[in-house]
Amino acid sequence: MLLPSGTPSEELDREQAYLTMLYGHLDRMRTYAATRLSAVLLESDDSPQARSERESFSRHYSEDLAKYDAAENGLCFGRIDLDGDPDDASEGPERRYVGRLGILDEENDYEPLLLDWRAPLARPFYLATTASPEGVTRRRHIRTRSRRVTAVNDEYLDLEAAYEAGGATAEAGGVGGESALLVALNAARTGHMNDIVETIQAEQDAIIRAEHKGVLVVQGGPGTGKTAVALHRAAYLLYTYRQQLARSGVLIIGPNATFLDYISQVLPSLGETGVLLSTIGDLYPGVKAVRTDSLRAGELKGSLDMVEVLKSAVRDRQELPAEPVELRFDTYALTLDRKLVSKARGRARSSRRPHNIARPIFVSAVVDALADQFAAALSSGIDGGATLLNRDDLADIRAEMRADPAIQAEVSRYWPELTPQEVLSDLLSDAQRLAKATQALPPEDRAELLRTDGAGEFSDADAPLLDELAELLGVDDAAERERARRRRHAQITEAQEALDILAGSAAAEVEDVLDADEILMAYDLIDASQLADRQDYRVHQTTAERAAGDRTWTYGHVIIDEAQELSAMAWRMVMRRIPNRWITMVGDVAQTGDPAGAHSWRQVLEPYVAQRWKRAELSVNYRTPAEVMAVAARVLAEIDPDLSVPRSVRETGAHPWSRRVEPARLRAELAALIAADEGPGTAAVLAPQALMADLAELDSGSVRALTVHDAKGLEFDTVYLVEPAAIAAESPRGRNDLYVALTRATQRLAVLHTTDLPPALADLPTR
Numbered sequence: 176m177l178l179p180s181g182t183p184s185e186e187l188d189r190e191q192a193y194l195t196m197l198y199g200h201l202d203r204m205r206t207y208a209a210t211r212l213s214a215v216l217l218e219s220d221d222s223p224q225a226r227s228e229r230e231s232f233s234r235h236y237s238e239d240l241a242k243y244d245a246a247e248n249g250l251c252f253g254r255i256d257l258d259g260d261p262d263d264a265s266e267g268p269e270r271r272y273v274g275r276l277g278i279l280d281e282e283n284d285y286e287p288l289l290l291d292w293r294a295p296l297a298r299p300f301y302l303a304t305t306a307s308p309e310g311v312t313r314r315r316h317i318r319t320r321s322r323r324v325t326a327v328n329d330e331y332l333d334l335e336a337a338y339e340a341g342g343a344t345a346e347a348g349g350v351g352g353e354s355a356l357l358v359a360l361n362a363a364r365t366g367h368m369n370d371i372v373e374t375i376q377a378e379q380d381a382i383i384r385a386e387h388k389g390v391l392v393v394q395g396g397p398g399t400g401k402t403a404v405a406l407h408r409a410a411y412l413l414y415t416y417r418q419q420l421a422r423s424g425v426l427i428i429g430p431n432a433t434f435l436d437y438i439s440q441v442l443p444s445l446g447e448t449g450v451l452l453s454t455i456g457d458l459y460p461g462v463k464a465v466r467t468d469s470l471r472a473g474e475l476k477g478s479l480d481m482v483e484v485l486k487s488a489v490r491d492r493q494e495l496p497a498e499p500v501e502l503r504f505d506t507y508a509l510t511l512d513r514k515l516v517s518k519a520r521g522r523a524r525s526s527r528r529p530h531n532i533a534r535p536i537f538v539s540a541v542v543d544a545l546a547d548q549f550a551a552a553l554s555s556g557i558d559g560g561a562t563l564l565n566r567d568d569l570a571d572i573r574a575e576m577r578a579d580p581a582i583q584a585e586v587s588r589y590w591p592e593l594t595p596q597e598v599l600s601d602l603l604s605d606a607q608r609l610a611k612a613t614q615a616l617p618p619e620d621r622a623e624l625l626r627t628d629g630a631g632e633f634s635d636a637d638a639p640l641l642d643e644l645a646e647l648l649g650v651d652d653a654a655e656r657e658r659a660r661r662r663r664h665a666q667i668t669e670a671q672e673a674l675d676i677l678a679g680s681a682a683a684e685v686e687d688v689l690d691a692d693e694i695l696m697a698y699d700l701i702d703a704s705q706l707a708d709r710q711d712y713r714v715h716q717t718t719a720e721r722a723a724g725d726r727t728w729t730y731g732h733v734i735i736d737e738a739q740e741l742s743a744m745a746w747r748m749v750m751r752r753i754p755n756r757w758i759t760m761v762g763d764v765a766q767t768g769d770p771a772g773a774h775s776w777r778q779v780l781e782p783y784v785a786q787r788w789k790r791a792e793l794s795v796n797y798r799t800p801a802e803v804m805a806v807a808a809r810v811l812a813e814i815d816p817d818l819s820v821p822r823s824v825r826e827t828g829a830h831p832w833s834r835r836v837e838p839a840r841l842r843a844e845l846a847a848l849i850a851a852d853e854g855p856g857t858a859a860v861l862a863p864q865a866l867m868a869d870l871a872e873l874d875s876g877s878v879r880a881l882t883v884h885d886a887k888g889l890e891f892d893t894v895y896l897v898e899p900a901a902i903a904a905e906s907p908r909g910r911n912d913l914y915v916a917l918t919r920a921t922q923r924l925a926v927l928h929t930t931d932l933p934p935a936l937a938d939l940p941t942r
Contacts, residue, residue, distance in 0.1 A: 181704055187324055187327060187595065188885050191324045194317070194319065194322065194324055197251055197289055198274075198322050201243055201278065203224065205244075208236045211232070212233060212237060212240065213244070219328060219531060238448065241448035243276075244542075245446045248321070249275060249372075249373065250275055251273070251289055252274060252317055252463065253272070253274075253300050253315060253316055253373065254271065254273065254314075254734065255270070255271050255300050255313070255601060256314065257299075257311055258310055258333075262501050271802050273290050274290070274291070276917055277294060277336060291414065293410065293414040298384070299311050301376070302377055302380060302823070305332050308333060312833070313330065314330045314332060314333050315333065318837075324627055347604040352712045368406075368438045369441070369444075370406070370445055376795065378405050379403070382404050382408065382791050383407045388757055389787055390756055390758045390784050391760070391788070391791060392760055392788060392789065392791070393760065393761040393791050393793060394790060394793070395763060395792065396796060396821035397763070397796060397798065397807065398797055398798025398799040398804075398821065398823070399797065400612055401761040402438060404642070404793070405761045406427070406441045406734075407445070408759055410446070410447050412425065413450070417454050419869065420732060421449065421718060422731070423731030424451060424722045424728070424729045424731060425450045425451070425730060426450075426752065427453070427734045427736070428455060428458070428730075428734070428736065428749065430737040430846040430886065431549055431884070431885055433653070433889065434737075434888040438736075439564045446750065447912075451723055453723075455637050455748065456633075457633030458633065459641045460724050461592040463633075464633055465633070465634075466632040470510065470906050471620065471635070472629060473742075473769065473770065475623060476615075476634075476640060476771070477742025477745065478744070479747075480615075481744055482747075484613055485602075485640060485647060486611050487612040488599075488601075492593060493517050493589070494589045496588075496589065499511065500512070500585060501904070502581060504575075504576065504579065506554075507549055515541065516546045516589050519541045519590075520537060520589070521537040522536055522537070522589070523555055523590065526902055529649025531649045532544070532649040537586075537589075538586055542577055546572050546576060550569060552643065586802055592871055595644035596633075598644050598648070599640055613815065637744075638748065639922065642726070643709075643748070665875060704849075719789060729752060729753065729754055730752055731755070733749065733757070734761075735758065735762075737761075737766075738761060738762035739767040739773045740769045740773075742771035743771070752806050765815065765818050766911055768883060768887070768915060772908075795821060796919050799918045801823040802826060802829060802831060804820065804918070805919040806831050806917060806939065807914055807918050810910060810914045810935045812935075813910055813935075827923075828884040831926065832925055832926070832941065833926040833928065833932060833940070833941055833942070834928075834941060834942055835927075835941070836927060839931045841927065842869060842870060842873070845870070845895060845897070848927075849873065856891070856922070857893075859893070860879070861878065861896050861916045862881075862897035862902075863898055863900075865901070867882060874889075886919055887902070889919050890920075891920060891921065892920070893918040893923045893924045894917075895927060896925070897927050898917050898927075898929065899932055899936055900930050900933050902916060903933050913935075
């Protein structure tokens, strides 16, 4: 049975009335959250417990307000009509409205008025087809602007019922609706990615809601919606596993800062704000990647060979004295020689602990040897070699030696306490240290790694090396833990003294009262430890804020976009942060541009999960029109003839073209083309790195001048591709970069060149 339809005007009015009702509920929810937030913030109790509760409630209501604000635009975007139960005549047809969040009717037994798009009951909106309608007779797409319904588009999935109801011709297949999908695809770009919650397709929905709790690899060519799927999967997982992931957090890794800015509004628009977005270069806390490596340097740093290089660099800091060193202690001369230090170093290394954690072993071994020297010198004139010192005396001497500044300084020369930044900066800026740690490298590769400018800045490829060094060095926090123990002991002692004073004063007050033992006092309800806890002020941060500053934080789920670009060293860094191996990684090995990037998913994953990973494929190209994809397909065939080209769902009628210009005229020609372009949306000038300085002035509000690396994951209405032959020759994977550049356009592609085109582009029409 199909619910009756009215005229188009009546249907718009009916949906407008329903939408107005939903916004009324949303306004009441927003008002309640705002009122409660104001009340919480105005509470005057300033005790630590009250502050903690205030912070918790404040965060809760602030998140609710952010979620309601995010749902303001596009609150409700669809409806499905379902048949009733054929075996129960009392159960009639059902309507389910689908939107950005769930709204319940509190006055009518909490009946759902609007389903969150992630709810299981909303899933038929995305999956139902004429072949498998899942009980859906009609799917309605509701287009809105602000709080006004502007259009409705119906798909009839029960063809017989649609015909009987006088409905329009049914659209077969096309989950999400062809008209709704094409409107979204043809819309001009704004410079930020939009969510696709209204037009999720069946193959995308299957990945977004996948129950796989291991590594899920989403392989898809250009324009298949990999990024959108990854972000909507993050929103879905946070909805489904809220309690688990709210504690541990979700990390999303993108290829560059431009990309992160491009996707930054998607999750907030879906009501999710507690996710950490980062590049690999910024994933190491306290370090911002600002340096640019050469391609070869990046490739070398991304290789697993760097693990042994870094181990060697750390061992190189565990030095031996070239000559014996004389130390004075209590007027006696002690000798620190190569043999003594070597023995102490051997003891520390044999512990197999990280460098800084093993340092106390080294210090103890050196101090023990020096204390033995001191005891021997003190007892040198005694017959029979007897010692004047007992065990307690020797313990006191060792303690004094550890505190002696001269001994401390000398010991630190041979086994210093190190930071990752210090070790890596010294390694890459000191030719002698670098040569010692990289003996297997040819001189030309060593020269690529060496920094001669003296700057202490780091690159994207340095972050995994810093992370590796942090593992090799460790953090000796014994002193901090001892200070914390003493602070805690002092707090409990102070709290106990306060309770003792309270108990003493209370005894005098109740001594004349009958049954004084039955009077309940404060010290009957709380002990010193609990009282100390209430005086301990803590700074409350969100999960994402705490995770961003903690290198050892382990996340509940990690999503990696453009995963093919990660080097082997970067994967080691990522895997430390996700020991449960619950990962969604999206990418396309045909688009790998980084020389240190992946050749295959198997190569990346087998060292960590063996065969325990699942692959999903996205095969439909929603972004790149067929005219552009036909050109890109020829480049893909040169990369690997066995790779399949994603099928484009649309044509624009705008065929790519090329123009050869004189080198001196290149910038002027580009400027003229950009000025003459009357098309809506955004544009990009994609060029080799060598030309970026000359083309930078073309960068404006709606036009971006970018290298292919910086354009990864982005899309533009118009792309001006400059010097494709130079892009292809720029790196060992230049053809992959050219493939990426060609597939950034959603509408129009123009190619400008001063030299011959690559063979795959040679037959482009000229203009």
